Amino acid sequence: xxxxxxxxxxxxxxxxxxxxxxxxxxxxxxxxxxxxxxxxxxxxxxxxxxxxxxxxxxxxxxxxxxxxxxxxxxxxxxxxxxxxxxxxxxxxxxxxxxxxxxxxxxxxxx
Amino acid sequence: xxxxxxxxxxxxxxxxxxxxxxxxxxxxxxxxxxxxxxxxxxxxxxxxxxxxxxxxxxxxxxxxxxxxxxxxxxxxxxxxxxxxxxxxxxxxxxxxxxxxxxxxxxxxxxxxxxx
Numbered sequence: 067x068x069x070x071x072x073x074x075x076x077x078x079x080x081x082x083x084x085x086x087x088x089x090x091x092x093x094x095x096x097x098x099x100x101x102x103x104x105x106x107x108x109x110x111x112x113x114x115x116x117x118x119x120x121x122x123x124x125x126x127x128x129x130x131x132x133x134x135x136x137x138x139x140x141x142x143x144x145x146x147x148x149x150x151x152x153x154x155x156x157x158x159x160x161x162x163x164x165x166x167x168x169x170x171x172x173x174x175x176x
Numbered sequence: 177x178x179x180x181x182x183x184x185x186x187x188x189x190x191x192x193x194x195x196x197x198x199x200x201x202x203x204x205x206x207x208x209x210x211x212x213x214x215x216x217x218x219x220x221x222x223x224x225x226x227x228x229x230x231x232x233x234x235x236x237x238x239x240x241x242x243x244x245x246x247x248x249x250x251x252x253x254x255x256x257x258x259x260x261x262x263x264x265x266x267x268x269x270x271x272x273x274x275x276x277x278x279x280x281x282x283x284x285x286x287x288x289x290x291x
Contacts, residue, residue, distance in 0.1 A: 097276055109266060109282040159221065161232040162274030164209075166219035 070098075070155040070167030078173040085142045087170040089155030092136065096158050100129060100140050103169070104151035112140070112153075142172075150174045177202055180269050180283035188289045194255040197286045201248050201269030207231075208250040209275050210242060213264040213285070222265075225250050226273040254288075262290045 073088045089098070100112040113129045115122045115138065122129045128141040142149055152169040159165040181200045189195050201208050210222040221234040225244035242252040248269075254261055264287050268280035 099276075099279075101280075108284050109268075111279045111281070114279060154219065156219075156276075158276040162276045163221045163224065163232050163234065164275040164280070165221070166211075168218050 070157050070165065072153070072155060072167045072170040074170060075168070076171040076173070078175060079145060080175050081145055081147060083145055085145050085149070085172055085174075087140050087153055087172070089138045089140070089167055090136060091138075091155075091157045091167075094133070094136075098131060098138050099156045099164070100127075100138075101154045101156060102151045103154065109154075145172075145174045147174050147176060180267060180281050182265075182267050182283035182286050184286060185284065186287045186289075188291060189257050190291050191257055191259060193257050194253065195257060195288060196251055196253045197265055197267075197288075199250045199252075199267030199269075199283060201250070201267075202281055205269035205271055205281070206248055207270045207273050207275070207278070208244055208248060209268045209270075209280065210250070210252050211266045211268065212236075213266060214262070219266075221275070222252065224273070224275060231273060257290045259290050261288065263288060 070089045070091045097116050099114045103109045115129050115131045126143045131138045152171050154169045155167045156164040183198045207226045209224040213219045223233045224231045228244045239255045244250045264285045266285045267283045270278040272278050
């Protein structure tokens with residue numbers, strides 16, 4: 067069963083714009099991870115944020131975590147064509163396993 | 177450093193057959209996890225191996241099994257294949273045990289088609 071649910075399911079924006087996707091989950095977590103998947107590079111880890119952290123940055127990526135609302139958001143600034151991909155959040159399952167959301171499909175239009 | 181490699185990349189089998197997929201983790205990584213990805217169910221955890229021992233298992237039938245060797249390479253086996261087993265099977269490795277605590281490095285996957 068899926069713990070995280072991404073929103074929106076699909077997003078199409080112009081190159082250079084910012085993209086925001088959200089992840090909501092049901093039960094308390096220790097960590098939340100974001101991954102990107104495209105046909106060229108496969109599934110790639112973006113950021114891991116721990117439950118005691120509120121915000122984390124990596125290059126053009128910013129992840130926030132609100133444990134009171136059981137939600138996280140991924141912001142990609144100044145989008146590029148290469149950012150076209152599916153983005154997944156993944157949270158703790160039992161015994162350290164990862165439980166994945168359904169993903170957000172992001173399309174960057176030139 | 178070489179990334180995670182999976183073989184074969186593509187496989188076509190018929191119902192009732194069995195299949196073995198192979199995964200070589202990044203050098204030095206001791207944890208290997210396997211995932212199934214389908215359009216309907218998304219990404220689902222199959223199992224994790226660490227130090228040659230299965231540490232946890234997802235909600236899959238016993239037809240799905242795996243093992244890990246002393247060099248951390250891992251194999252997964254699916255017996256008595258069903259049409260619903262058609263999927264992309266992904267292997268991921270990490271330095272330490274526990275996928276939810278550690279960055280996972282994924283291989284390109286094996287695309288299995290069951291006819």
